[in-house]
Amino acid sequence: MPASCPTMRCARSTSPRCAAAEAADRLMRVALLHSFYSSAQSSGENVAVAAQAESLARAGHEVLVLGRRTDDEERLPGYKAKAAWRTLTNRGPNPAERLAAFAPDVVHVHNTVPNIGTTWVDSWRGPIVHTLHNFRPLCSNGLLFRDGHLCTECPDGRPWAAVEHGCYRDSRLASLPIAVRNAGGLADNPLLRRSDALVVLSTFARSTYVRYGVPESRLRLVPNGVSQVHSRVAPVRSGAGWIAVGRLRAEKGMAELVAAWPRGERLDIAGDGPLRSELERRIGARESQDIRLLGQLDAVELRRRLPEYRGLVFSSLGPEAAAPLVVIEALEAGIPVAIIDTSPHAPELVGLGVASTVRTDGPGIDPDSLNRVLDWVRYGNDALRLRCRSVYEQYFTEADWVERITQVYDEVSARRRRPGGEPWIGDA
Numbered sequence: 436m437p438a439s440c441p442t443m444r445c446a447r448s449t450s451p452r453c454a455a456a457e458a459a460d461r462l463m464r465v466a467l468l469h470s471f472y473s474s475a476q477s478s479g480e481n482v483a484v485a486a487q488a489e490s491l492a493r494a495g496h497e498v499l500v501l502g503r504r505t506d507d508e509e510r511l512p513g514y515k516a517k518a519a520w521r522t523l524t525n526r527g528p529n530p531a532e533r534l535a536a537f538a539p540d541v542v543h544v545h546n547t548v549p550n551i552g553t554t555w556v557d558s559w560r561g562p563i564v565h566t567l568h569n570f571r572p573l574c575s576n577g578l579l580f581r582d583g584h585l586c587t588e589c590p591d592g593r594p595w596a597a598v599e600h601g602c603y604r605d606s607r608l609a610s611l612p613i614a615v616r617n618a619g620g621l622a623d624n625p626l627l628r629r630s631d632a633l634v635v636l637s638t639f640a641r642s643t644y645v646r647y648g649v650p651e652s653r654l655r656l657v658p659n660g661v662s663q664v665h666s667r668v669a670p671v672r673s674g675a676g677w678i679a680v681g682r683l684r685a686e687k688g689m690a691e692l693v694a695a696w697p698r699g700e701r702l703d704i705a706g707d708g709p710l711r712s713e714l715e716r717r718i719g720a721r722e723s724q725d726i727r728l729l730g731q732l733d734a735v736e737l738r739r740r741l742p743e744y745r746g747l748v749f750s751s752l753g754p755e756a757a758a759p760l761v762v763i764e765a766l767e768a769g770i771p772v773a774i775i776d777t778s779p780h781a782p783e784l785v786g787l788g789v790a791s792t793v794r795t796d797g798p799g800i801d802p803d804s805l806n807r808v809l810d811w812v813r814y815g816n817d818a819l820r821l822r823c824r825s826v827y828e829q830y831f832t833e834a835d836w837v838e839r840i841t842q843v844y845d846e847v848s849a850r851r852r853r854p855g856g857e858p859w860i861g862d863a
């Protein structure tokens with residue numbers, strides 16, 4: 436196991452009695468704040484927030500999930516204009532009164548755009564932790580990816596490039612509020628400026644935020660963990676196929692995957708989005724009907740199905756801020772991963788022995804490389820599945836995640852009790 440693995444397990448007490456007593460002393464009231472994305476599209480953030488609330492509650496913490504749902508908000512008159520105004524001004528629904536009534540030890544903020552205001556944060560006296568699930572403070576679409584390639588024009592000094600290219604929802608008008616908000620840089624972001632700690636989910640996200648001005652001392656690396664839902668690793672079934680999971684959008688690489696997919700290999704694609712019609716057309720034009728679009732599966736159903744597959748194909752072309760939740764869920768199920776070589780998470784997963792990289796060929800995926808990776812998974816067979824489960828148990832369990840995030844909560848709570856503090860973005 437690579438000693439440099441950023442998800443290396445934290446040291447714990449070897450005495451069960453001491454560990455239990457220590458855990459009891461650290462129980463907290465935690466408020467999770469999240470603007471839930473529309474259910475019309477799959478959202479790893481929505482799934483992660485719900486799962487983390489359950490994980491904290493199972494660990495004994497008292498948890499309040501305080502959120503606003505886009506599904507509800509967008510039914511209201513004038514929602515698009517309100518959402519733009521909230522994004523532009525940081526003014527919007529204020530959770531401070533509800534938070535004060537709960538009296539949390541820590542407020543853990545996930546997403547606020549576009550349904551929750553942030554003007555309350557400077558007057559909030561308790562600790563605030565904020566998870567940076569994506570790159571939206573730097574990039575209007577949150578992806579640092581545009582037109583099939585990495586794009587850092589906005590954080591590199593051209594904040595209006597987002598409007599020029601219509602990066603948010605393919606709309607110049609919709610991109611304008613985020614571009615205006617981001618034009619002042621990270622130092623002008625009230626939530627980033629006020630938070631006592633910023634949680635990042637990968638070393639790639641950490642290095643990216645450091646590059647653009649966040650002091651590394653403010654960042655805490657807390658990779659995702661998932662609960663165990665399978666008691667053991669199921670042996671691979673004869674004729675088992677493959678699965679790819681994600682929104683059907685250009686940056687997820689599903690069209691490129693369909694174009695490169697070998698004839699006769701069964702592939703299920705779980706997800707929905709604007710490219711569905713195009714994918715249906717491409718799949719229908721194939722000589723063999725070996726690819727199925729399953730539509731969007733809920734998180735429980737997806738995890739139930741994972742052991743039925745030989746492997747997970749992760750085709751995302753964009754630089755994800757975190758190793759996607761579905762990759763960790765696949766490891767829990769004992770499912771190896773075929774991952775695009777441009778993914779910033781490929782080196783770690785390959786180093787852990789649970790993935791192999793598929794080479795990209797210009798704007799597409801190299802079919803020969805894809806075939807070689809599928810053969811690698813087949814050759815590894817059940818031994819590789821056991822390896823995947825072992826890596827999950829060593830690095831990505833629910834208990835690991837709870838331990839890491841509790842350490843962050845403890846740290847910021849102690850710091851708030853002390854006078855003074857560390858310099859923040861833009862401070863001399």
